[in-house]
Amino acid sequence: MTERVHVPLEGREYDILIDNGLLARAGEEIASRLGQVRAAVVTDENVATHHLPALLDGLRAAGIEAASLTLPAGEKTKSFTYLQEVVDFALAQRLERRDALIALGGGVIGDLVGFAAGIARRGMPFIQVPTSLLAQVDSSVGGKTGINSAFGKNLVGVFHQPRLVLADTGVLDTLSPREFRAGYAEVVKYGLIDRPDFFRWLEENREDIFAGGSARAEAIAQSCRAKAEVVLRDEFERGDRALLNLGHTFGHALEGATAYDSTRLVHGEGVAIGMALAHRFSARLNQASPDDAVRVEAHLKAAGLPTRIQDIPGPLPDAETLMNFMLQDKKVEGGKLTFILTHGIGQSFIARDVPASEAQGFLRDMLEAR
Amino acid sequence: MTERVHVPLEGREYDILIDNGLLARAGEEIASRLGQVRAAVVTDENVATHHLPALLDGLRAAGIEAASLTLPAGEKTKSFTYLQEVVDFALAQRLERRDALIALGGGVIGDLVGFAAGIARRGMPFIQVPTSLLAQVDSSVGGKTGINSAFGKNLVGVFHQPRLVLADTGVLDTLSPREFRAGYAEVVKYGLIDRPDFFRWLEENREDIFAGGSARAEAIAQSCRAKAEVVLRDEFERGDRALLNLGHTFGHALEGATAYDSTRLVHGEGVAIGMALAHRFSARLNQASPDDAVRVEAHLKAAGLPTRIQDIPGPLPDAETLMNFMLQDKKVEGGKLTFILTHGIGQSFIARDVPASEAQGFLRDMLEAR
Known part of the structure; x- marks a missing residue:
């Protein structure tokens, strides 16, 4: 059908x-x-x-x-x-x-x-x-x-x-398995933005989706529905549509720092790491429970996706370099850093004035963690 | 003010x-x-x-x-x-x-x-x-x-x-006098589209407008108002906005046939000849009185603008060449010729199915007239 x-x-x-x-x-x-x-x-x-x-x-x-x-x-x-x-x-x-x-x-x-x-x-x-x-x-x-x-x-x-x-x-x-996984990161994103039930459904149906079962078309349709709803609320990205950038501020910086070398990192993988980092960063800023970050990472890992900067093969950038890539991102307005943060799974929000020092300290700690 | x-x-x-x-x-x-x-x-x-x-x-x-x-x-x-x-x-x-x-x-x-x-x-x-x-x-x-x-x-x-x-x-x-005249052709156009009173006012105030008197700013403001009204009715050119192309189908063809050589013809001059031709063509198709074509030509001539194909210096194209340039114009839809014709001064309308043979015969006669 x-x-x-x-x-x-x-x-x-x-x-x-x-x-x-x-x-x-x-x-x-x-x-x-x-x-x-x-x-x-x-x-x-x-x-x-x-x-x-x-x-x-x-x-x-x-x-x-x-x-x-x-x-x-x-x-x-x-x-x-x-x-x-x-x-x-x-x-x-x-x-x-x-x-x-x-x-x-x-x-x-x-x-x-x-x-x-x-x-x-x-x-x-x-x-x-x-x-x-x-x-x-x-x-x-x-x-x-x-x-x-x-x-x-x-x-x-x-x-x-x-x-x-x-x-x-x-x-x-x-598609290669890697391409499919990368696309799946964006499917997961819709659950994390504002659909906790969809995220739970993905946890239960991930294997069928990857195997090409009937859950695959349903996952795609639910994702399109989720995206269409956001677009309807804010076609020209003056507000809410920015939620679709969950995971993308960190993700784009990682893509930039690896010179868009797709042998090292493709967009969906950057988004996967970015979403994991966004949940950890939200926990660090006391906006969300650390348990949610753990659950998100577990799901992405089970799908074969990277969740930490260290998962990227090859030499890694330092925190200052990543910050510079983030500052170049088009979501900088009036010099302030805009992040999509979360209060928990399916509870993301737009934070328009995250201090750059907080973000840089977080990145430094993430890079030092082994 | x-x-x-x-x-x-x-x-x-x-x-x-x-x-x-x-x-x-x-x-x-x-x-x-x-x-x-x-x-x-x-x-x-x-x-x-x-x-x-x-x-x-x-x-x-x-x-x-x-x-x-x-x-x-x-x-x-x-x-x-x-x-x-x-x-x-x-x-x-x-x-x-x-x-x-x-x-x-x-x-x-x-x-x-x-x-x-x-x-x-x-x-x-x-x-x-x-x-x-x-x-x-x-x-x-x-x-x-x-x-x-x-x-x-x-x-x-x-x-x-x-x-x-x-x-x-x-x-x-x-601006050079020639550039000013060329712009004036577009001012006249607004009168011809749907503002007969404005055309009459231009006939009375042309000299003051050219001399830089107080009528100049008023002519510009009236033109902007006229254009804004059309744009408000049809921002994306799905209908009425095409009226702004009065004189432009012939004009663009003449510009193309003279290879956009501005020593021979600039855009506003092409529009002036095009508007004169549109009024003559409308009269030939029994849509308007020939007297209106005469009045339009007289006003354009008094402003120092060309009104006939023969006014263009250098070798002239033949009717077939002009037709081919018109058929290339983007206002061709489904293969039919769209013209802006008129029932008289300030009474223009969109004609969507003018037979190409009529247009070509008209152009041939215009080129043969001396």
């Missing part, structure tokens, strides 16, 4: 569909919502091999002949150079304002193509076909698009909602 | 101020609306010479120390290359989401900097300080931003409203 999450943004509402075999139904699902439109697909080299033919067949089955553009895989593709390439591709295909640009891939492709769709002809429809667990539960939902800059990740982009998200759970079988 | 046009877009309302000497008051006007923000200015080489020091002084007077970036003048600056340069400049200045990017210049700088502000940190405040008549009455109002693409002009961009527009009428004294 197809799980459906409806995102009722006024005037720009859309569905997220979650099911095995959605690639084959892509044309039908698009045509029933957008009518007989023209379409073009952008993907990356890895995904093209596994899934592009199935998507093009699925489009053709509904009479949509789509051209495709295949870009290099990897974070470096989120650049002005490839942004221009995707925009030019859409214009060369003579897509008009009612046609659709389709992003087939993980977070990189989704962010890049969504941005291109947001600026080509000052905005054209786009459709997310996320192929990683991370993209299915996080980046494909909510309309944040963008590229990286020399000054930091995701610093350039637009808010542009997709017209449809097709999360085909079948494609997750081609 | 400062003329003030308020644009009451929900949640993003802003003022357009029109007065002599506004550069000197820029800091004060910004600080009273945005608070004590940081700011950075982007301008072009020509404008920098005449007006950048005055603007920086005006900012400093209110305690705003702004860095500035000076780009080459001309349409070629509306490119991905300079877009990235402006975004990087804003990020290098560590502007945050509440700070302001200031566009000091004509339409090129306004469109480019507005676009950069729309995507840096997924949107930051920007302020328009338009220095050409065209920019003061048209491009600085309404939130359309963008750059050109190999596939056409203004095909890439976002809708991003300014937080404040400062139209200093004093800076218009540095």
